[in-house]
Each structure stands twice: as C-alpha cells, then as structure tokens.
Amino acid sequence: MARAIGIDLGTTNSLVAYVDDRNRPQVVVVDGKKALLPSAVHYRMDGGIEVGGAAKRGAAEKPVDTILSVKRFMGRGPGDIQPEDRGIYHFDETGSLVKLAVNHGKRSVTPVEVSAEILRVLKRRAAEHLSGPVGGCVLTVPAYFDDAQRQATKDAGRLAGLDVFRLVNEPTAAALAYGLDKRSQGTFAIYDLGGGTFDVSILKLTDGVFEVLSTGGDTHLGGDDFDRVVAERLLAENDLSSSPMLLRGAIAAAQKVREALTYQEMIEIDVDLPGGRILRAKLSRDDLEALIRPVVERTTETCLGALRDAGLAQNGGKKVDGVVLVGGATRTPLVRRHVKSIFGQEPLTDLDPDTVVALGAAVQADALDKGGRDDVLLLDVIPLSLGVEMMGGVVEKIILRNSTIPASATQQFTTYADGQTGMVVHALQGERELARDCRSLARFTLKGIPPMPAGLARVEITYSVDADGILAVSAKELTTGIEQKIQVKATYGLSEDEVERMLVESIEHAGEDVAERFLVEWRIEGERIIQSLESAFQVDGELLSPDERAHIEKRIKGLREAMTTDDYLAIKAWIESTDGASKAFAERRMNKHIARAMAGHRVDEFAGQVRPPDDQ
Amino acid sequence: MNCWSCQKAVGPEDVFCPACRVLQPEPPGADLFSALGLSRGYDIDPDDLEARFRARSRQLHPDRFARASARERRLSLERTTRLNDAYRTLKDVRRRAAYLLKLLGKDPVVEARTLHDPEFLEEQLELREMLALAREKSDQRTLALIATGARDRLAAIDEEVARLFAEADPGEEALLSIVSALARSRYFENVVAEADPTAPPAQPR
Numbered sequence: 046m047a048r049a050i051g052i053d054l055g056t057t058n059s060l061v062a063y064v065d066d067r068n069r070p071q072v073v074v075v076d077g078k079k080a081l082l083p084s085a086v087h088y089r090m091d092g093g094i095e096v097g098g099a100a101k102r103g104a105a106e107k108p109v110d111t112i113l114s115v116k117r118f119m120g121r122g123p124g125d126i127q128p129e130d131r132g133i134y135h136f137d138e139t140g141s142l143v144k145l146a147v148n149h150g151k152r153s154v155t156p157v158e159v160s161a162e163i164l165r166v167l168k169r170r171a172a173e174h175l176s177g178p179v180g181g182c183v184l185t186v187p188a189y190f191d192d193a194q195r196q197a198t199k200d201a202g203r204l205a206g207l208d209v210f211r212l213v214n215e216p217t218a219a220a221l222a223y224g225l226d227k228r229s230q231g232t233f234a235i236y237d238l239g240g241g242t243f244d245v246s247i248l249k250l251t252d253g254v255f256e257v258l259s260t261g262g263d264t265h266l267g268g269d270d271f272d273r274v275v276a277e278r279l280l281a282e283n284d285l286s287s288s289p290m291l292l293r294g295a296i297a298a299a300q301k302v303r304e305a306l307t308y309q310e311m312i313e314i315d316v317d318l319p320g321g322r323i324l325r326a327k328l329s330r331d332d333l334e335a336l337i338r339p340v341v342e343r344t345t346e347t348c349l350g351a352l353r354d355a356g357l358a359q360n361g362g363k364k365v366d367g368v369v370l371v372g373g374a375t376r377t378p379l380v381r382r383h384v385k386s387i388f389g390q391e392p393l394t395d396l397d398p399d400t401v402v403a404l405g406a407a408v409q410a411d412a413l414d415k416g417g418r419d420d421v422l423l424l425d426v427i428p429l430s431l432g433v434e435m436m437g438g439v440v441e442k443i444i445l446r447n448s449t450i451p452a453s454a455t456q457q458f459t460t461y462a463d464g465q466t467g468m469v470v471h472a473l474q475g476e477r478e479l480a481r482d483c484r485s486l487a488r489f490t491l492k493g494i495p496p497m498p499a500g501l502a503r504v505e506i507t508y509s510v511d512a513d514g515i516l517a518v519s520a521k522e523l524t525t526g527i528e529q530k531i532q533v534k535a536t537y538g539l540s541e542d543e544v545e546r547m548l549v550e551s552i553e554h555a556g557e558d559v560a561e562r563f564l565v566e567w568r569i570e571g572e573r574i575i576q577s578l579e580s581a582f583q584v585d586g587e588l589l590s591p592d593e594r595a596h597i598e599k600r601i602k603g604l605r606e607a608m609t610t611d612d613y614l615a616i617k618a619w620i621e622s623t624d625g626a627s628k629a630f631a632e633r634r635m636n637k638h639i640a641r642a643m644a645g646h647r648v649d650e651f652a653g654q655v656r657p658p659d660d661q
Numbered sequence: 662m663n664c665w666s667c668q669k670a671v672g673p674e675d676v677f678c679p680a681c682r683v684l685q686p687e688p689p690g691a692d693l694f695s696a697l698g699l700s701r702g703y704d705i706d707p708d709d710l711e712a713r714f715r716a717r718s719r720q721l722h723p724d725r726f727a728r729a730s731a732r733e734r735r736l737s738l739e740r741t742t743r744l745n746d747a748y749r750t751l752k753d754v755r756r757r758a759a760y761l762l763k764l765l766g767k768d769p770v771v772e773a774r775t776l777h778d779p780e781f782l783e784e785q786l787e788l789r790e791m792l793a794l795a796r797e798k799s800d801q802r803t804l805a806l807i808a809t810g811a812r813d814r815l816a817a818i819d820e821e822v823a824r825l826f827a828e829a830d831p832g833e834e835a836l837l838s839i840v841s842a843l844a845r846s847r848y849f850e851n852v853v854a855e856a857d858p859t860a861p862p863a864q865p866r
C-alpha cells in the first residue's frame with residue numbers, strides 16, 4: 046500500500062519523512078548517509094539535472110547553472126527580487142514570472158520547476174526506501190508565506206507528481222512532532238530560524254489540539270544572512286573585492302566557520318576560492334557574534350508582536366510555558382541566548398532542529414491518510430490579513446491575520462459612478478493601509494452590473510481561505526441575483542496551462558522511464574476529468590436523469606480506484622470509458638451555455654474601483 | 662430531514678447520519694450559536710465555549726476528510742469555516758453582543774447613527790487630547806494611566822451589557838441601551854490600542 050510522506054522543502058536543505066509500522070516518524074536517508082538533501086539544482090550543459098550534494102559541490106564551478114536557495118524566489122514577481130538574492134544568477138525578464146536563465150541562456154526555468162526537481166528526488170528516494178509507491182504528501186511552508194508563495198509551493202508539488210494532501214506551516218509541524226513527543230499541555234512559542242526564513246508561532250496545546258494563537262515572521266531572514274555577513278568580512282580581511290563569484294566561495298567558507306564555532310571558541314582555516322585564490326579565515330566566536338548580532342536582533346520585534354497578538358504581552362506577565370527551537374540556525378549559541386532573553390526561559394532542544402519539521406509533516410500526512418487521528422488536530426491561522434483595494438488606493442481588510450483557517454468573510458460594495466457596469470476587484474495581502482504597500486494577489490473585473498445610479502448596485506465579495514491557507518475570491522451582484530463565474534488568476538502565479546506544459550516538459554527532461562511518465566500523465570488527466578465532472582454536476586446536475594448520473598458516477602469510482610494503482614493502462618482505459626459515458630452530458634451542457642450566451646446582454650468595458658455602500 | 666447519502670432520517674442535532682455515519686450539512690436557519698451546540702443567549706462560559714470549539718473541530722475539520730468523498734470534503738470545509746466564524750464571534754463579549762443585536766433585528770452600526778450624546782463626545786475629545794500629548798512626550802506613566810482608565814470603562818460597559826441582556830425579555834429601550842454601550846466601547850477600545858503597545862489589536866464586529 047502506498048505510504049503517506051511529509052516533506053520539509055527548505056531554503057538550504059530538504060528532507061522527507063514517513064511514519065513507520067510502529068507509528069514512529071522517521072526521516073529517509075536521501076544523500077549518501079544523510080537525511081538532508083541540499084536544496085541545490087545543477088542544470089548541466091548536456092541537458093541533465095543534478096540535485097543535492099553533487100549539485101552543491103559543483104556550485105562554485107558552475108555558479109550560474111547551479112540554483113541554490115530557490116525558495117527565496119517562490120511566488121515572487123520580477124520586481125520583488127532583492128538585489129542580494131540576484132547574486133550571480135541571470136534572469137530571463139521577458140514575462141511576468143521570475144525565470145532563471147541557465148546554460149548560457151539556452152534554457153530558462155521558473156522557481157516552481159527548480160523546486161519540483163528537489164521534490165522529485167525526495168519522492169524517488171522515499172519510494173526506494175519504502176520499496177513501494179509514495180501516497181499522499183504534506184508539504185511544509187514557512188508560516189509567514191503569503192498566498193502566492195503557498196500556491197507556488199503547491200504547484201511545485203504537483204509538478205513533481207506528488208498528491209499534495211495539505212500545506213502545513215513549518216512551526217506548526219514542529220510543534221506537532223514536539224508536542225506528541227512530550228505529551229505537553231500549555232502555551233508554547235516555536236522559534237523557527239531556517240536557512241532563508243524566520244517564523245515564530247504561539248500555540249496553545251490542549252488535549253492534543255494544537256491551536257495556533259498567532260504567528261509572525263520574515264520570509265527574508267535566516268542562517269543564509271549569517272553566512273553572507275561573515276563571508277563579506279572574510280573577503281574584506283583578505284583584500285578581495287566582493288564579486289558574486291568570490292562571494293559564493295566565501296559563503297561556503299563562512300558556513301564551515303559558523304558550524305565550527307558552534308562547538309569551539311576559535312577557528313583558523315584556509316579555503317580555496319575559484320581562480321586559484323586562497324581565503325584565510327580566522328575568527329573567534331566573539332567576532333562571529335558581533336557580526337551576526339544585528340541579524341539575530343531583527344527577530345525580536347516579530348516575537349514581541351506575536352506575543353502581543355496572542356494576548357500574552359500585557360503587563361509583562363507570564364508569557365509561555367515552553368519555547369521550541371527549529372531550524373539549523375538555532376544551533377548558534379547567540380541565537381539560543383537571544384531567544385531566552387525574549388521569552389524569559391531556557392529553550393527546549395531535545396529534538397534535532399533540522400529534522401523536527403519533516404517529522405511533524407510525516408505525522409500529519411499519516412493522520413490525513415487515515416482520515417484523521419483522534420489524539421491530534423492542528424488548527425492553524427492565516428499569517429497576513431486579506432483585503433480589497435478601495436477608491437483612493439486604501440485597503441479594506443476582509444479577513445484579519447491570525448484568523449483560524451478555513452475562514453470566510455463577505456462584504457458588500459457598491460458602484461461609484463452612474464451607469465457603472467463593471468467593478469475591478471483587486472485582492473491584496475498584508476497589514477499596511479495602502480494597496481501599494483501590500484502584496485497584490487489577484488485582480489479581476491466583475492462585469493454585467495445592470496446600469497443604475499451610483500451607490501445602488503450591491504456587489505457582495507466573498508473571500509474564502511481553505512485549510513492550506515490559499516485564497517479564493519468570488520463576487521456576486523445582488524440586485525440581479527446572478528453570481529458571476531470569475532477566473533481569479535494569481536498576479537505572480539502559474540496558470541493551469543503553464544503547470545501542465547511544465548509537467549510534460551519536465552518529464553521529457555528527467556529521462557525517467559516511459560511507464561512512470563505515462564502513469565503521472567494519466568493520473569493527472571484522470572484527476573482533471575473527475576474534478577471537471579464533479580463541478581459540472583453541481584452547476585448543471587439537472588441536465589441528467591438519476592440513472593444517467595449513476596452511470597457516470599460508477600465510472601468515476603472505477604477511475605478513482607485505478608488511479609490508486611500504478612497500472613497506467615488501466616487508468617487510461619477508465620478515462621476513456623468515463624469520457625464516453627459523459628459525452629451526452631457534455632453536449633447538453635454545451636447547448637445550454639450557448640443558449641444562455643445568445644440571450645445575454647451586452648456588457649461594456651467600463652470598470653471602476655470598488656467602494657463601500659453609502660450607508661456604511 | 663433526510664441523509665443526503667442514504668436517505669434515512671437525520672435529526673437537527675445530528676452532525677453525522679446515525680445510519681451511515683456520513684457528515685451532514687448544517688440545518689437550514691442555524692445561527693452561530695447552534696454551530697457550537699449552544700442556544701441563543703449572551704451568557705456564555707468561556708471555558709465551556711472553548712471546549713465545545715475543540716470538540717466540534719475534532720468532528721468537522723477537513724483533516725478528518727482528506728480521504729472522504731468530494732461532497733463530504735466540501736461539507737467539512739463549509740461547516741469548519743462556519744464553526745471558526747462562530748468561535749471568533751462568540752468568544753469576544755462585544756462581538757457576541759453585536760451579533761445578538763443583529764439577530765434581534767437591531768443593526769448596531771445603523772442604529773448607533775441615530776444616537777447623540779454630546780457629553781460623551783466631549784469627554785472623548787478631552788481624552789484623545791491627553792493621549793496625543795502623552796504619546797508626543799512618550800510619557801509612559803500617563804499612557805499607562807489612560808490605558809487602565811479605558812479598560813475600567815470597558816469593564817463597566819461589559820457589565821452594563823450583561824445586565825441588560827439578562828433582563829427576562831429585553832425591550833426596545835434595553836436594546837437601544839446596548840447599542841449605545843457598544844458604540845461607546847469602540848472609543849475606549851481605540852484608546853487602549855493607542856495607549857498600550859502590548860495590547861492585542863481590537864477585533865472588528
């Protein structure tokens with residue numbers, strides 16, 4: 046039977062874990078003897094792809110073709126990329142998506158594709174280790190990831206051929222692994238400083254229910270920043286200018302220095318740099334701490350904010366019952382002392398901060414696979430408020446940050462001009478007052494509002510956030526009662542077609558065997574057919590007699606069963622049979638919608654911003 | 662009502678069909694109180710509310726339906742969304758009061774517009790001046806005093822609202838008094854938020 050897995054897709058390292066027959070979460074050894082797979086992808090000139098340790102070792106030699114820390118680019122638009130992250134990479138700036146140009150510009154890849162390469166290796170290693178196919182999967186994301194970053198992570202999972210059950214926030218996953226281990230009750234802070242992201246979550250643990258009270262973070266702060274400041278110091282001390290090439294070599298040296306100084310007071314080593322130069326690194330722990338202190342201190346405000354949002358900051362009273370450290374960067378002694386000073390107590394360190402997130406993800410994947418566990422339940426929140434742009438560029442919040450998910454909220458808006466028949470709905474995420482300071486998630490135009498004097502139309506906008514923290518927006522004009530079908534396209538996301546195309550291309554590149562390729566393709570096709578039929582049943586169910594519907598549903602059931610096996614020929618046969626059985630239904634739907642379109646009234650393109658009704 | 666899956670009879674309190682154990686939709690006309698198995702009323706024990714929220718979450722949460730049929734998955738998502746909304750609304754005493762007023766046919770926002778209390782507004786103007794001055798001078802002692810004062814006023818308002826709701830059958834006059842009390846509380850909530858940087862953000866109603 047296929048076994049569910051949990052994956053921690055990290056900035057510097059990624060891991061995969063599962064729950065064994067004795068109900069214990071275990072990490073899979075993926076790279077030689079290690080459980081950590083470096084999140085490095087090397088695009089070779091011959092078209093091959095190397096992932097993990099081999100790619101990372103070759104990074105100094107092929108810096109432009111080796112993508113490190115790709116997580117920093119996930120769900121970002123070209124304008125969002127920070128100068129220090131651009132590094133030596135070349136960007137293909139032709140479209141609205143971030144693309145990295147590799148192999149002298151002969152090939153360009155999106156961050157989603159690069160991440161999918163890492164996931165694909167983890168999936169394969171897990172399947173080898175388990176001697177069988179991999180089932181559903183939980184992917185972890187930083188708690189502070191916004192909607193676009195979550196969507197991109199989910200796309201990467203899909204692209205890697207994974208059946209993504211759920212996205213789980215990294216600190217919450219860690220709490221799950223920790224809390225189950227300790228059988229604890231009370232309020233806990235999870236301080237998660239990874240390679241490239243920082244998260245803090247405050248959780249209340251009662252009888253196995255992990256309720257997230259608040260979360261905060263910085264998706265641009267992590268151990269990578271420690272290495273960068275140390276590397277810059279090393280280059281300066283060696284009178285070397287900080288070219289991107291040399292910086293990458295120096296960063297590798299800084300990593301070694303930092304790891305060594307976790308356990309010793311002083312280090313002195315020589316490191317070879319590209320171009321035959323040698324970097325002499327001599328540093329004491331005090332020097333290191335002086336360098337990284339400003340980075341560590343950037344986490345203070347976030348922690349205090351999370352305590353405040355959880356209602357735990359007032360009167361300087363009792364704060365939390367325990368603090369859990371997550372992420373390799375929390376091994377640094379300075380970080381531990383800093384955490385202690387913020388929360389007023391010694392942090393708990395019984396579990397390995399590198400693996401605890403993957404272990405928690407595995408526990409959750411196993412629980413989902415078994416239809417939930419009676420002893421544990423995660424109740425998570427959205428990290429950032431969701432709002433809509435109003436007249437004048439201000440943001441009206443619709444769902445507040447730290448709302449437990451799934452969540453939904455509705456607000457009414459009206460037109461601001463006489464005869465206005467369209468309305469631009471611009472969905473944003475963030476805490477700031479002005480739209481330009483928030484993250485743009487999606488923008489669409491609601492058309493077909495009947496012309497009437499300003500302020501009379503009633504448009505209801507509904508935001509729904511699912512259990513993955515991903516937003517869907519719908520809009521409804523209330524005077525006509527007609528709900529419009531709106532395709533919400535994420536501003537920086539991939540469209541469905543783009544994901545499909547990448548899926549096919551990536552399979553061609555990966556050179557995996559034909560059966561595996563067909564299996565992935567037919568499973569996706571099967572899923573697509575089932576989903577489109579199910580939504581068609583909801584919209585146009587009346588076009589079918591109960592017998593006809595049962596006939597189709599029987600085939601869907603067969604297809605579902607076939608899709609759980611590895612028999613791609615069976616899946617293909619069931620797809621064809623389902624297609625055949627639903628052909629008449631498809632024709633009837635087509636006729637119905639053509640008739641409706643002919644009767645529809647002309648909609649002009651005039652569209653304005655939304656504003657609240659006058660009586661609000 | 663009948664089960665959508667097996668057509669057997671289902672009671673309004675049944676979350677799952679007693680015959681086939683399949684998740685049922687929320688009964689029509691159910692309010693946020695019934696989403697937590699409570700009857701409509703202002704007086705709620707916070708510990709009991711929290712325990713109910715956890716127990717219902719265990720039953721309804723999408724994590725329990727990852728392998729279920731599409732219809733059950735959708736019902737689980739809908740009912741959990743509603744449950745979260747109910748818990749968020751009812752655990753805060755003032756949001757709870759505002760919601761109850763709406764159920765009783767009094768929109769607290771609309772009704773408050775007809776209220777005029779020049780004395781109260783005068784007091785607020787003075788308080789805000791004091792607050793602005795203390796903030797400008799970073800006068801922590803005065804800020805703390807202002808925050809404590811506003812919290813005391815909020816506590817008094819909460820008591821007044823509880824007393825009014827406790828009346829056997831709150832009449833028009835009592836309901837309008839509650840509307841007025843809630844409108845006043847908004848001012849003090851804003852004062853607390855500005856005077857005490859450690860206070861959690863005020864919740865919308």
Ligand SMILES: [Zn+2]
Nearest residue numbers: 664667678681
């Ligand atoms: Zn039933």
